[in-house]
Amino acid sequence: MAPKKYKLSYLPLFYEDLLEAVNHIRLKLKNEQAAEELLNLAELAIRERLVAPEAFETFQSMKERKYPYYRIYVKNYIIFYVVIPNESDSNFATMEVRRFIYNRRNVKKLL
Structure with a gap:
């Protein structure tokens, strides 16, 4: 049986x-590098999970x-898919991929 493709x-x-989180870090916290890192880490985590998302x-x-x-955990955020x-x-x-939520928010209420 061939492996499932996603x-x-x-x-x-x-x-x-994602835009809300990145803008908060970039504009309110004035940390361009951290905002860019969060974007890169989120993309990398999603691509890595694509190999076997049901595992x-x-x-x-x-x-x-x-x-x-x-769930995928990235820094202080959770990606839901x-x-x-x-x-x-x-x-x-x-x-x-459906949501990108700060982990201290009421996740159950938002989903």
Whole structure:
């Protein structure tokens, strides 16, 4: 059996979350280098996870969901994603990146 292949997609909400975090670091904290590092680390973590996104523990949520959430920790942030199977070919799926949330926020309320 061939290993499953994953396509990567992002929700617009992920980009909004990421931009908000980067702008906070860049503009409010006046730390351009830390903002750039956060962007690079987030991209790297997502690309590394794309190899086997279902090989990790799911996020336990009180809400019933069609697809379980998975987490990636990057610095003080959590990237949330789901894996959506391809209905016509079980060897393919989509890793859909959905949120980028500061880890001290009420994550369960935001999801």
